Amino acid sequence: MGRPAAGRSVTAKVLALLEAFTPEAQALTLTELARRADVSLPTAHRRAMELVAWGALERGPDSRFRIGLRLWEVASLAPRGLGLREAAMPFMEDLYEVTHENVQLAVRAGLELVFVERISGRDAVPVRTRVGGRFALHATGVGLVLLAHAPVEVQEEMLASPLRGYSAKTTTDPVRLREVLADVRRRGYAVSDGQVTTDALSVAAPIRDANDEVVAAVSLVVRADGAEPAALAPLVRTAARGITRRLASPVG
Amino acid sequence: MGRPAAGRSVTAKVLALLEAFTPEAQALTLTELARRADVSLPTAHRRAMELVAWGALERGPDSRFRIGLRLWEVASLAPRGLGLREAAMPFMEDLYEVTHENVQLAVRAGLELVFVERISGRDAVPVRTRVGGRFALHATGVGLVLLAHAPVEVQEEMLASPLRGYSAKTTTDPVRLREVLADVRRRGYAVSDGQVTTDALSVAAPIRDANDEVVAAVSLVVRADGAEPAALAPLVRTAARGITRRLASPVG
């Protein structure tokens, strides 16, 4: 064929098609899809039609493609997604009911975190996180917990890379961050005071699996002014322990 | 090649690999995966490795495959999954807080329904439904709402097929079901009294999109004895209307 031809595997192309969808682009025309996935238009068309036939994608009356319900169903079987959520929800509900603040659940994915669940009160501080969304590890409460208990290699890689600042209060100094992480491990919870947006403060605690490995973190996000991290910590830690216990014995 | 060779497309095989995972089989060995997806072992191996490399699957220390977090992230963009959930959660929280019973959110997928969200109280009636799980349309409260407002073809197809009974109280007579559906449309809510398990009763109401089409349903599931469907209905309907309003104006 005239051109060097990508030579990507079919599977890679199919995955690229799925990857083309982002929170900002949840509905794509065929042309957009092809361009974003970097495949030729006919190829995009053929693969996309197959994905639609199966239900991985859906096509609306506007002829735009969207992620399909069927894919969502299968994906909901992800152990770090649903299994965790299932165990955590009752405790998150309790936290929400007592405080009426934002309650978040996250896991680590490389050098970032992924929000697995979120309960946000109607009059709680607005947080701009999304279930399924990613965020850096060094700024949020949940992120600090996950980073503090991550394998050493991960921590070092994080400390070696430039730390992006989200607000004036974000910890961007590696030396300081190292201290913070040690604190988190010692105290058993993390506090992020205005490090994402200056008006929000979060308190987070680690959730462990049956092998005592930290696999997730829960947090409470409240308005920064007048917040008492020390008072919130026991609440969050108790919830985290409850979830940990539930993970150890999935039945009861 | 000895055998006629399936001739299935690569995409179909990849999707078959994903489809191999079910709520009962969330972790599969390569051999199991190959058998369930009906592909040869080497093929399963190659495709699965690619899926792992991308993050669609994960492979544990036990060398078993599981659905990966990355796939879950992408799938969370499904409009009927996350978008809906996002709009509905606050209202579902309200329902939960007031009643402390199970709150469910579901959409229709063909002749079945898919649960998109669920809040289950710790001391509420145990329900054996799962987020991401499917169920028949003719038994549950949400199902009756979705069926009552489904296109006529769907209703007729459902009424023409044998209606499975889940408990002694399940409506299995098409004639009776037709009446029930008319009732649901007239009253604006559905009641399923012990039709799934005899000890549970659910009250459900329709959620509409901007075009006034019913796209989902919320329900409250309570203990059957002593339940007052007529008293619960306004609560559920109010929540449903709230969600409908939110769907119409995603911002506010």
Place this chain on the structure above:
DNA sequence: GGAATCCTTTCACCCATTGAAAACGTGCCT
């Protein structure tokens, strides 16, 4: 040690996949 089970790699054949190009719609502007 030996057997059973599961996983991984190799190899030569070949069919599903591919891009260019052309046909098909559909809405918009003149």
Place this chain on the structure above:
DNA sequence: AGGCACGTTTTCAATGGGTGAAAGGATTCC
């Protein structure tokens, strides 16, 4: 209306990623 612009769908011959059989590793269990 005509004609133009844009996005979508189909055709076709060439080909390279995909394929299963079979051999080679790696564990675990008796």
